[in-house]
Amino acid sequence: MKTTHYNYFTLQLLQAANCFQFTGLDAFYHFVQAHQLKDILVLTGGAGEISSFAVLHNNALFRTPTFGFNTLEDYHTSVQQHFPDAAVFYEAAAAGYKFFEDYQLVKEAGIADRDIFEKIKASGFKEGFKDYTALLQGGNPVLPEINEPSNAFELYTFATTNGFENYAGFKEALLKGFTNAQTYAIAKDQGFPSYADYKEALEKGLRGFKELEFARSKKVRDRQDFNRLIDLEFLECDTCTHDEKVLLVLLSKLEQGKRVSINKLKSLFIKMLEDYRYADTVEMPLWFKFSLPDETAITAFLLKNEQVKKYGHYDADGEFFEINRMQDRKVVIDGSNVAHNSNGNSASKPSVSNILSVIELLKSKGFTEIIVINDASLKHKLTDADKLPQLKEAAEYIEAPRENPADPFIIQYVKRHHCLLVSNDTFREWKVQDPWIAENIDFYRLAFMIKGEEVLMPDLK
Numbered sequence: 001m002k003t004t005h006y007n008y009f010t011l012q013l014l015q016a017a018n019c020f021q022f023t024g025l026d027a028f029y030h031f032v033q034a035h036q037l038k039d040i041l042v043l044t045g046g047a048g049e050i051s052s053f054a055v056l057h058n059n060a061l062f063r064t065p066t067f068g069f070n071t072l073e074d075y076h077t078s079v080q081q082h083f084p085d086a087a088v089f090y091e092a093a094a095a096g097y098k099f100f101e102d103y104q105l106v107k108e109a110g111i112a113d114r115d116i117f118e119k120i121k122a123s124g125f126k127e128g129f130k131d132y133t134a135l136l137q138g139g140n141p142v143l144p145e146i147n148e149p150s151n152a153f154e155l156y157t158f159a160t161t162n163g164f165e166n167y168a169g170f171k172e173a174l175l176k177g178f179t180n181a182q183t184y185a186i187a188k189d190q191g192f193p194s195y196a197d198y199k200e201a202l203e204k205g206l207r208g209f210k211e212l213e214f215a216r217s218k219k220v221r222d223r224q225d226f227n228r229l230i231d232l233e234f235l236e237c238d239t240c241t242h243d244e245k246v247l248l249v250l251l252s253k254l255e256q257g258k259r260v261s262i263n264k265l266k267s268l269f270i271k272m273l274e275d276y277r278y279a280d281t282v283e284m285p286l287w288f289k290f291s292l293p294d295e296t297a298i299t300a301f302l303l304k305n306e307q308v309k310k311y312g313h314y315d316a317d318g319e320f321f322e323i324n325r326m327q328d329r330k331v332v333i334d335g336s337n338v339a340h341n342s343n344g345n346s347a348s349k350p351s352v353s354n355i356l357s358v359i360e361l362l363k364s365k366g367f368t369e370i371i372v373i374n375d376a377s378l379k380h381k382l383t384d385a386d387k388l389p390q391l392k393e394a395a396e397y398i399e400a401p402r403e404n405p406a407d408p409f410i411i412q413y414v415k416r417h418h419c420l421l422v423s424n425d426t427f428r429e430w431k432v433q434d435p436w437i438a439e440n441i442d443f444y445r446l447a448f449m450i451k452g453e454e455v456l457m458p459d460l461k
Helices: 025-034 072-080 086-095 100-109 114-122 125-137 152-161 167-174 181-189 195-204 209-218 223-234 242-253 262-274 295-304 335-339 352-364 376-380 385-394 407-417 428-433 435-444
Strands: 007-012 019-021 039-044 050-057 060-065 259-261 312-315 320-323 331-334 370-374 396-399 420-422 449-451 454-456
Touching: 025 050, 025 060, 025 072, 039 060, 072 086, 086 100, 100 114, 100 125, 100 152, 114 125, 114 152, 125 152, 125 167, 152 167, 167 181, 181 195, 195 209, 209 223, 223 242, 223 407, 223 435, 242 262, 242 295, 259 262, 262 295, 262 320, 295 312, 331 335, 331 352, 331 407, 335 352, 335 370, 335 376, 352 370, 352 385, 352 449, 352 454, 370 376, 370 407, 376 385, 407 428, 407 435, 420 435, 428 435
Parallel strands: 007 039, 019 060, 331 370, 331 420, 370 396
Antiparallel strands: 039 050, 050 060, 259 320, 312 320, 449 454
């Protein structure tokens, strides 16, 4: 209803023949509205204080106590804005607040700074508190346990202290179980749909929701368990069970050109399998699949599996496994490292000739499967780039994608094929990130030195 503007006349009431008293301002206000009266009498007492509002109608005086209001417009406004009485209405107005809910929040929360109140409103926490209260009353099961705020200011303080800028962002995180904006941003970036998932991944040492989903599907217990599974899954031989892959890894680490009896091989295999048991329960992982229960199954695998042939062959009559010569293995050349001649120093001048010299040595020692993996940027730094076609003729040539270092591709190749690696790079930073690299890369790595036209590689026999 539109507020009516009244004309006020102040006078002292001495005597009135027909005088009627309303019990409250509400009834008086509606009476005035109903009869479209605009002239309001302001009656004062003996001391001159305002005591009543009154109107003349049909030769009678109708009056009501003011209840502390200066005008009927003030009364109407206070009713619209839900103020309980005149004292609070004028106190709020003096402080600059138009709505009772705003002023009530300020009083209850003890907010002294008007700017803080405006921030609470602008960031949505004033209205958001009602929504938050409804969420609590609805018994939302995903809401995290926090000290329950009693007003919008406390909710705002809790949220902003934890990095949230507005209620919408706070609610989004809260409904997923998060109470810290930074943590939520990290978890969201890693694909976690809830804090429970994020917490589980942290406890297991996993990175990202995809890793967690994979770990759950495979019944992986923790990060160490996860790494062991991934290392075996990544190994070339997609149809092999996990114990068969462990046996292949064992064969890749046996000394080249030697013979190992089946009993010795079985003993080494059992010892290697024991490394997969959990230290606390002495149980094998639930994900670990077996197909080699005894010596008969082991010898059958050695005789029939194609991957075994990369490392040697089993003599059933002599009951021994003869390991291939080193020269029968694949070998990967860290092209950038070799091109820079040993130290990978960016200040040195890389050349194709260095790589060709290493390839020539390897071929002279009997190696036939030689793969060169280079950084994409290397070709722009070579002093003899015109020899690249010659390099591609001499060996299988692989170039890492643009703006990507070759190291991860080299490491993945060695991991999958358990082949040899020519490089003086110790992969120190990678060893910190991946336990497999720390435990295995140096076993497969062949160090080298190029002096003039001579290539020295002491690990070659």
